[in-house]
Amino acid sequence: MARVIFENVYKSFSHRSHSESRSTLDKHSQGVGDKPSSFQKHQNNSVTVLRNINLEVKDGEFMVLVGPYGCGKSTLLRLLGGLENLSGGNIYIGDRIVNQIPPKARDIAMVFQNYALYPHLNVYDNIAFGLRRSDSVSRTDSQKVQDSKKNSTSNLLESALGGITRSLPRKFRYLSSKEKAIRKQVRYVASLLQIESLLYRLPKELSGGQKQRVALGRAIARNPQVFLMDEPLSNLDAKLRTETRAQIVQLQKQLGITTIYVTHDQTEAMTMGDRIAVMKGGEIQQIASPLEIYNQPANRFVAEFIGSPPMNFLPVELIDQRSEQRESAVLGVSPMSNFRKKAPSFDGGACSDSLTLIHPDFRITLPASWREILQNQRHNKFLLGIRPQYFFVSAESSDISLKVNLVEALGSETYIRGTLFNDANRSITASLPPDTRVALGESINLSINLGKIHLFDADSQIRLS
Ligand SMILES: Nc1ncnc2c1ncn2[C@@H]1O[C@H](COP(=O)(O)OP(=O)(O)O)[C@@H](O)[C@H]1O
Numbered sequence: 021m022a023r024v025i026f027e028n029v030y031k032s033f034s035h036r037s038h039s040e041s042r043s044t045l046d047k048h049s050q051g052v053g054d055k056p057s058s059f060q061k062h063q064n065n066s067v068t069v070l071r072n073i074n075l076e077v078k079d080g081e082f083m084v085l086v087g088p089y090g091c092g093k094s095t096l097l098r099l100l101g102g103l104e105n106l107s108g109g110n111i112y113i114g115d116r117i118v119n120q121i122p123p124k125a126r127d128i129a130m131v132f133q134n135y136a137l138y139p140h141l142n143v144y145d146n147i148a149f150g151l152r153r154s155d156s157v158s159r160t161d162s163q164k165v166q167d168s169k170k171n172s173t174s175n176l177l178e179s180a181l182g183g184i185t186r187s188l189p190r191k192f193r194y195l196s197s198k199e200k201a202i203r204k205q206v207r208y209v210a211s212l213l214q215i216e217s218l219l220y221r222l223p224k225e226l227s228g229g230q231k232q233r234v235a236l237g238r239a240i241a242r243n244p245q246v247f248l249m250d251e252p253l254s255n256l257d258a259k260l261r262t263e264t265r266a267q268i269v270q271l272q273k274q275l276g277i278t279t280i281y282v283t284h285d286q287t288e289a290m291t292m293g294d295r296i297a298v299m300k301g302g303e304i305q306q307i308a309s310p311l312e313i314y315n316q317p318a319n320r321f322v323a324e325f326i327g328s329p330p331m332n333f334l335p336v337e338l339i340d341q342r343s344e345q346r347e348s349a350v351l352g353v354s355p356m357s358n359f360r361k362k363a364p365s366f367d368g369g370a371c372s373d374s375l376t377l378i379h380p381d382f383r384i385t386l387p388a389s390w391r392e393i394l395q396n397q398r399h400n401k402f403l404l405g406i407r408p409q410y411f412f413v414s415a416e417s418s419d420i421s422l423k424v425n426l427v428e429a430l431g432s433e434t435y436i437r438g439t440l441f442n443d444a445n446r447s448i449t450a451s452l453p454p455d456t457r458v459a460l461g462e463s464i465n466l467s468i469n470l471g472k473i474h475l476f477d478a479d480s481q482i483r484l485s
């Protein structure tokens with residue numbers, strides 16, 4: 021077990037030919053720790069797919085990398101696994117810089133989406149494969165020293181006996197001491213994953229879920245310092261995915277092995293990770309615990325990517341009545357009057373120093389706590405972010421009216437999508453109680469839980485906090 025650190029990591033791919041790409045990368049990797057001078061396209065037609073990646077995964081932590089297809093998740097994992105060369109920066113496993121260390125010597129195990137089992141080997145041998153090739157079959161250091169002192173004659177004898185008896189039925193075969201240790205480890209892993217009954221089947225005789233467990237077993241058996249998993253559940257059906265998700269989390273907690281798990285699925289990220297790193301376009305957007313990411317997203321991208329259905333965004337303008345009153349006292353005009361004509365007023369009796377968000381379809385008076393957050397803002401254009409869960413139907417008043425064009429009754433809740441009346445191109449999704457009665461084409465009046473709204477800077481898209 022070990023912590024993993026990505027320090028200012030960059031990765032570029034050349035888009036010429038594969039062999040050229042390798043040599044370009046090797047050249048790049050000499051300047052380890054340096055930052056490439058330009059990000060996007062380089063003169064030699066290479067494209068930077070990872071930039072400025074700084075991430076520390078703690079010892080024993082379950083870290084999820086999540087982001088849309090093509091954002092560089094697999095590339096980052098492959099860099100850690102040693103399957104790609106760095107273009108810049110450093111990677112540490114434990115206290116060791118592994119930039120130049122070959123994959124085999126990094127003491128990590130990878131699980132991929134496509135299982136990658138050896139088709140001609142049964143489950144037992146698939147799990148044992150990596151153990152037979154390494155000398156780390158959960159032996160203690162003193163055992164290793166003893167082993168190395170053994171004279172080579174006995175090793176030769178053992179392997180000869182093993183070879184001669186290999187074609188005999190299983191119980192007559194000779195097992196070397198290494199093979200006995202392997203058998204113990206394979207059985208231990210098989211019991212962890214509840215695949216004892218499958219040990220002598222070939223991969224073609226297994227279901228997708230069983231194959232996935234064998235692939236996991238092969239990784240676990242090696243007892244690595246770090247697990248790397250790249251979308252390992254993508255080929256499973258929805259029910260099995262949910263089950264296996266829980267099993268992987270449980271196993272990881274049991275084994276305590278530092279794990280980096282790649283997915284494009286925000287539900288997997290939310291449910292599996294101790295922490296999540298959200299990626300977009302080769303850059304990390306935010307690293308935090310699942311609930312922190314959900315409740316305090318760093319920017320619009322994170323807010324939209326995490327959470328289902330996604331957050332709604334509406335362009336709004338802020339009117340600060342306190343400063344408006346000051347200005348109108350000086351100029352002798354009322355700047356609010358323009359908006360009053362267009363937008364219905366739902367702020368019923370807002371006090372004179374209120375902060376109001378204005379949209380052609382609604383106006384909302386912000387809770388007083390926003391004044392401190394908004395006081396240093398230079399412009400007054402923002403994006404209002406509201407999660408579908410924070411709309412509700414109230415008999416007394418409402419903030420916003422929708423023309424309903426989609427009703428999805430899931431049983432546990434009902435998703436309603438509709439358009440605004442003035443800003444008719446904008447769709448809003450609300451998640452409402454399952455007994456909500458509304459039909460297509462009707463309008464519905466919704467209130468907003470004002471304690472749960474977010475504001476994002478209209479230009480930078482960073483969340484105000
Ligand atoms: N060997 C390669 N050569 C050139 N471009 C690559 C190579 N591998 C990945 N890329 C590009 O790098 C970007 C990130 O890919 P990848 O890490 O696979 O994304 P993800 O796993 O997030 O879907 C993509 O634009 C992809 O086309």
Ligand SMILES: [Mg+2]
Nearest residue numbers: 093094095250
């Ligand atoms: Mg990928």
